[in-house]
Amino acid sequence: MQQSSRRRFLPRLRPLQRGATAKPPKPKRNIIAVLREWHSRAGLVAFAFLIWLASTGILLTRSNDLGLDTARVDWPWLMDLYGLHAAPPQSGFAAGGHWLASTNDYTLVDGKPLATQISAPLGMVADDNPQMPMLYIASPSSVVLITPDGQRIDNLMPPILPISTVRRIGTLKTDPHTVVVQDLDAYQSHDEGNTWSPVSPTEVAWSRPEALPPAQSDKAMPYSKPRVIVEQVLIDLHSGRLFGPVGAWAITIVGGIAIVLAISGIWMWWRIRQNRKRMTSR
Incomplete structure (x- = not known):
């Protein structure tokens, strides 16, 4: 009698146990949420480079007024980047x-x-x-x-x-x-x-x-120490060429990221606006 009652109780208990251990299903993330997350990450990566490009661009536009087209520098570390070394006349x-x-x-x-x-x-x-x-x-x-x-x-x-x-x-x-x-x-x-x-x-x-x-x-x-015009240094900084092919590719990649951010930002704004219109029309 005791065994039969236990058998009747176990089938009722098993669903409860399965329900206790089963994990609730994860809500599906829509594409806008995913884009927002990656948008913020890519924006952080591009932020420093965009500040760099903006700063050098502003200085280049005012180069003549600031005298940067004639000023020269001979910093040793900078000359090493350019591969220039002192060479007296022969x-x-x-x-x-x-x-x-x-x-x-x-x-x-x-x-x-x-x-x-x-x-x-x-x-x-x-x-x-x-x-x-x-x-x-x-x-x-x-x-x-x-x-x-x-x-x-x-x-x-x-x-x-x-x-x-x-x-x-x-x-x-x-x-x-x-x-x-x-x-x-x-x-x-x-x-x-x-x-x-x-x-x-x-x-x-x-x-x-x-x-x-x-x-x-x-x-x-x-x-005989080599010197470089400041304006040329700014041009090479702006283009990334100061750091060789790696720098030029970095600027190219950042430019591509900026384009993607602009396009995805406009698309997200449009989708959110459309969703709001649907919500208000209901």
Whole structure:
């Protein structure tokens, strides 16, 4: 009797036990909820990059006003990213016991920078006049007269120069105090460039580049450090190229994420609006 009553009770108990252990079914998540979750995660990832892009973009638009198109930096860690290293000039021009050398940002006479850089110097000659010694430094567009200690005296340009472009500079073999410049034709001057007359190029000792002595190379080293324009750094930061292919790809991916966020955000707004309309119409 006892066993039969237990048998009748067990079938009733088993459904209760199954009901106690059974887990309630998880509610289905709609697509808008899923998109919201991933939208917030992707937004956090893209946030820092978007601030980065916005900041560099603002600075680039005001680059001229802020002087960033001319300002230069030579931070060692930044130069390492660009793969730039100090490299003193290997050659220069010698005249009257003085040496002319040129780096990316400086024109050096005996290892000292001139107040104003001379672009692409192509030769130097000396006038050893005891009363007023001078050095003549030629560039394609002018001839600069300086004192041996680097003070600028004059800058000869056309029409004072008889030629439009200077190709080389030298002195007469028979008179080292007479300066000669040449483009197609050669002209000489014995009065500091005030008057010029034709001369045969064969009569001239032309200034030619020579290997820079180690002492002069050492003096040029502090002025040979590479520098980069700040505007260029901002451009490379904005595009990610400063960090190589990885940086460029990172910016590309962030741009793609931003597009996806914009499209999904508009779509979610539209779906929510449609759902609200349905709710209000009921």
